[in-house]
Amino acid sequence: MAFTVKDLFRIEVVPALGCTEPVAVALGAAAAASLLPGKDIRTIEIWVDPNIYKNGIAVSIPGTGGLCGLDLAGAIGAVGGNPQLRLKVLEPVNDQVVARAQELLHAKKVKVNLLPDQKGILVRTVVKSENAAAESLIQGVHDNIVALTLNGKDVQESPLLSVKASQEGKGDLERLEKWLKELSLERLFVLLDDLDGDDLAFLKEGIQTNMRLAEYGLKHGPGLGIGMTLERLARQKFIMRDMILAARILTAAASDARMAGIKLPAMSSAGSGNHGLITTLPIWAVKDYVTCNEETVLKSIGLSHIITAYIKAYTGRLSAVCGCSIAAGAGAAAGVAYLLGGDLHHIAGAIKNLTEDLAGVICDGAKAGCSLKLATAAGTAVQAALFSLQGVQVQPTDGIIGISPEKTMQNIGVLSTEGMIETDRAILRIMLEKQFSLDMNRVSFHVD
Numbered sequence: 001m002a003f004t005v006k007d008l009f010r011i012e013v014v015p016a017l018g019c020t021e022p023v024a025v026a027l028g029a030a031a032a033a034s035l036l037p038g039k040d041i042r043t044i045e046i047w048v049d050p051n052i053y054k055n056g057i058a059v060s061i062p063g064t065g066g067l068c069g070l071d072l073a074g075a076i077g078a079v080g081g082n083p084q085l086r087l088k089v090l091e092p093v094n095d096q097v098v099a100r101a102q103e104l105l106h107a108k109k110v111k112v113n114l115l116p117d118q119k120g121i122l123v124r125t126v127v128k129s130e131n132a133a134a135e136s137l138i139q140g141v142h143d144n145i146v147a148l149t150l151n152g153k154d155v156q157e158s159p160l161l162s163v164k165a166s167q168e169g170k171g172d173l174e175r176l177e178k179w180l181k182e183l184s185l186e187r188l189f190v191l192l193d194d195l196d197g198d199d200l201a202f203l204k205e206g207i208q209t210n211m212r213l214a215e216y217g218l219k220h221g222p223g224l225g226i227g228m229t230l231e232r233l234a235r236q237k238f239i240m241r242d243m244i245l246a247a248r249i250l251t252a253a254a255s256d257a258r259m260a261g262i263k264l265p266a267m268s269s270a271g272s273g274n275h276g277l278i279t280t281l282p283i284w285a286v287k288d289y290v291t292c293n294e295e296t297v298l299k300s301i302g303l304s305h306i307i308t309a310y311i312k313a314y315t316g317r318l319s320a321v322c323g324c325s326i327a328a329g330a331g332a333a334a335g336v337a338y339l340l341g342g343d344l345h346h347i348a349g350a351i352k353n354l355t356e357d358l359a360g361v362i363c364d365g366a367k368a369g370c371s372l373k374l375a376t377a378a379g380t381a382v383q384a385a386l387f388s389l390q391g392v393q394v395q396p397t398d399g400i401i402g403i404s405p406e407k408t409m410q411n412i413g414v415l416s417t418e419g420m421i422e423t424d425r426a427i428l429r430i431m432l433e434k435q436f437s438l439d440m441n442r443v444s445f446h447v448d
Contacts, residue, residue, distance in 0.1 A: 003179045005191045005306070009202060011176050012309045015209060016087035016142075016273045017265040018062040019258070019366045021055035021318075024142040025070050026077030027089045028125040031160050033078040035134035035150045036127065044110045045126045046074045049118035050428050051318035057431060059366035060223075060261030063093035067261075071110040075101035078127050083160050086143045088265060116428075121317055136160075141173055141317070142271055177313035185351075185405045188306050189344055192299050203298045203305075206267035210254055210280050213264050217253030222260035226371040227253025243289040244379045244386075247282035251378035254281055255371040269305050269328060270312040274370060278328035279304040282378040283335045292339060304328075304335030307351065307409075314413025318363075320424035321416040324370070325361040325377040330354045330409065332381035333388075342389050348405035349388030354381055355408050356394040356401055359415065364427050 016023060029044060048056070048070065056070040064072070080097030081089040104110050115122065123138040137147040144162045148155040155161075162171075180188075195203075214227070221228035230249045234241040254277045258266055266273035267280065280301050287297045308331035315327060333350040342350070357380050361373060387393070394401050400415060402408040 003176050005194045005302070006199060007172075007176060008180075008191075008306065008309055009199065011172055012270050013202075013206060013276070013305055014087060014268055015265040016268045016276075017090050017263065018261065018273075019055065019059040020087060020142045020268065020272060021052045021366060022059060022061055022068075022070060022073035023087055023089060024052060024121070024123050024138055025056060025073045025125070026061075026081050027083055027086065027143060028123040028136045028138045028145070029074040029077035029127060030081030030083040030089050031136040031145050031148060032125045032127040032134040033081075034083050034160070035148060035155060035158075036129045036132050038129060039079070040129045041078055041104065041127060042109065042130060043126075043128045044071075044074050044078050044104065045113070046070065046111070047113045047115055047122070047124040049115055049120065049122045050424070052121060052123060053112075053114050054364070054424075054428055054431060055318065055366040057365055057435065058368075059259055060368075062090050062261045062263045064098050064261060067098070069105075070112045071105055072101055074112070074125060075104045075110050078125075079104070083145075087268070090263075093263075144173075176309075180310050180313045183310070185348055186344055188310060189303065189347065191306055192303055195299060195302055199302065200295060200298045203301050204294075206276065207280050207284055207298075207301065209265055209267040210277055211250075211284070213254035213257045213262065213266055213277070214250045214281060215253075216262055216264060217255070217257040218249070221256065222262055223256040223368040224371050225256055226375055227251075227256050230375065243286045244382045246285040246288065247378040247382045248375040250285045251277055251281040252371045252375035255374040256368070259366065259368045259370050269331070270308050270323070271317045272323060272328070274324045274366075274374060275308060275312075275328040278324050278374060278377055278381070279308050279331050279335070282332045282381050283339055285378075286336050286339060286382060290340060296339060300335040300339040303338050303347075304331040307331035307334045311409045311412055314410050315416035316413075319416040320362055320420035320427060321359075321412070322361040322363045322373055322377075324374055325358040325380075326355065326412055326416075329358055329377040329381050330412075332378065333384040336382050336385035337388055340385060340389055342385065346385070346388045349393035350381075350385040351405050352394045352401050352408050353384035353387050353392070355412060356398060357384065359400055359412065362420075362423065362427060365431060 135149045217227045269276040269279045311327040333354040337350040396403045400411040
C-alpha cells in the first residue's frame, strides 16, 4: 500500500492533552468505565509495560494542580474522562473528578501492575462496579484500543475500538512505517512537493497549538521554568540572544507548561507531545532571524515531522534513548537546514551532526526536567543545521554515523532497540528503588 504525506500527518501528528503515557492509562480506564451500566466504580486494576510506567510515574496530569501517578491517571479517567476524545480524554476533568479519584486511591481501590517483560506499548485496565466488570486493552499505539469486554464478553461494535491498528498494534502505523523504511532521504524530501493548502493549514494549526503552551510557559514559568529563566538571563545580558537561544527558550517554555500539567494540548509527533514541540518550535523561532515566507516555514516543519516519523519507525515508540533529542531533534535540524536555504546535502549533514552530538541522551521518564533536554535538543538542532550549511559535517568514520543519512538514522534504531536494552532496565530499576523510598505512587504499585 502506498502512503502519502497526508496519511503520515493523519497517523503521526495529532493533538494530545497531557503526557501521552498517563493519558493512555486514563484513556484505557475511561474506555472500560464507559461500558459499565452505572458509574458506581468499586475497583480499578491496571497493567502496563515498562516504558508506559517509566514515562508516567512523575509527570503532572492536566487538570489536577500538579498531581502525578499512573494510579491517579487511571482513576481520573474512569471517574470523569471522555474516551471519545482519545488523547484529549482528560479535557472534561474538573476538581470534583479529581477529588473522587483521590477517594478511590485513599481507599486503596486502584492497583497498578508492571509487566517487566512486556515489549511495546500495552495498557490493560479492568474497572469493576458492584455487579459488573469491564476491561479495555490498548496496544502498540497510545490511543489504540484493540479490545473491550463487559462481564467477560467481547464488545464488538463500540466506536471506541480503534480503526487505525489491529490486535497486535499493527495496521495503518505498521504499514506506514514499512513504507517509510523503503524511502531514501531524497524521496522523503520530495514528499514536500505533495503538500497542498489543507496540509499547510494543518501544519499552521499545529504551530498555533504548540505556541499556546510556549506563551503560557513564558508568562507563568510553570514546572522548572527553564524557558522563562533563559528569557530572563537574556534580558539581563548574562547570555546572548541569537537564533539558537530563541529556539531553546520557546521550546523549553512549552515543555515547562506541558510537563507541569497545564490544561492545554500539544500537537504531537510520532506519538509524543514533546516530540511535537521539538519538531515545530525551534523552526518557528528561527524564522524571525531570516527572510522567508510562511509557506517555506510550514514546509520546513512538514519536513521535520517526516524525518521524525522515519527515525521513530526504526527506534519504536518508546525506548531508553531520548526520542526528543535524537529523533525529533534530527527532524528539527533537517527542518532548520531547509528553512535556511539548505539543499539535500545540507539536510543530510544536519541530521548527522545532530546524531553525533545527542545520540547518548537517555530517556529517564517524563517529568519537569524534560524541559532541560528539550532546550538542549532545540539549540543543538539549530547548531547542527548551521554547521552543515558552513560545510561542517560529521564523517562516516565517526561512531554510529553511517555512510548515508539513511544508514545513520537506521543506526539510531539499532542503538535504541538493541544496544540500550540493559540501560533501559537499569533506568527502571533506579526509578523503582526511588519509588519505594519516596512512596510516589501511594503503595498501589505491583510487579507481575
